Amino acid sequence: MTSSETSGELLVCGRPVEGFLEEIEAFHGWKAPGLVLGGFMLDWAMELIGPDVEADAIVETCHCLPDAVQIFTPCTIGNGWLKVFDWDKFALSLYDRRKLTGHRVWFDLSKARSVPNLHNWYMRLVPKKELSLEVLLESILDARRSVLSSRTIKVTRFYERKKKGVIEICSGCGEAYPAVQGLQCLTCQGEGYYDASE
């Protein structure tokens, strides 16, 4: 259950552990345990799909995992190569964007039971105060892939890139919006998130 090693040094997503953790902190703001665990998931998925495949990514939660993909692969939200499903499952997939075949890696609870710190953290069975970040990170770095599972998949839905449809100019705000939203943009229909103030 090891990740890639070169001359004995552990590499995660192609980086020595220290660099891997530093990049996480620089992008995400702190060494979030979900993101460190996610890095090991991604490391495995990247190894399975190999370096020569142009891969798109799907993550099944908004929490932490999207950042692992965005830090360590070319896939981002803004370039459309990463899709984020708000399903709160701790799983990610990399797949060949033409053949639609790929690999899903997930946090496997049945395996995690043998690493109580990780199991208890994920299932929120102990108060945060009783499990320090330092101890939790050490458990993740020790466990590596031993708490993960993977399987080969064929992507059957949601693989299309988001296309822009017909654009109209909103009669309410004068901004461009997708015609499919109706006679005015969603915000002018009262579905927006702000009040304009002075």
Added chain:
Amino acid sequence: MTSSETSGELLVCGRPVEGFLEEIEAFHGWKAPGLVLGGFMLDWAMELIGPDVEADAIVETCHCLPDAVQIFTPCTIGNGWLKVFDWDKFALSLYDRRKLTGHRVWFDLSKARSVPNLHNWYMRLVPKKELSLEVLLESILDARRSVLSSRTIKVTRFYERKKKGVIEICSGCGEAYPAVQGLQCLTCQGEGYYDASE
């Protein structure tokens, strides 16, 4: 209509233009015009809100803009400080996460009419072949804030951080999932995106 300048050098999001463009390419894969334009939008929003406010971000499209925020601010999808609405409006907001006051900046079509390359590109009035990336980027770098507008806002909805609810173990796949999804996880209910293959 200038961005910040220090001793005569144009700074965008605190970087000299070359560095600004290099960071965009490193993260996003190429100097996408929407992302360069988005950088100027963000630059203005950051200036308006000031350096001392802990700001959350909202972007109103999946295309390009989320990456501007993720590259140049501490807000990311995975840490929950950035929310992405799939509304296809070219606008972003930074707001004080406690007071909920902030600034929205948008691409202003009425102003953009005086920069035909930008207007025609955004409204897709000319085929991509007739407007090279180089020319388009030059137009964006010349136009800066002259094609943008901003206004002060009070955020009224969608400002809550996503919370994890009650977790159950799915009787179908054995993975953890949010109880709110029903008796099994969405994937085991047939709403997933993949077939498992051998």
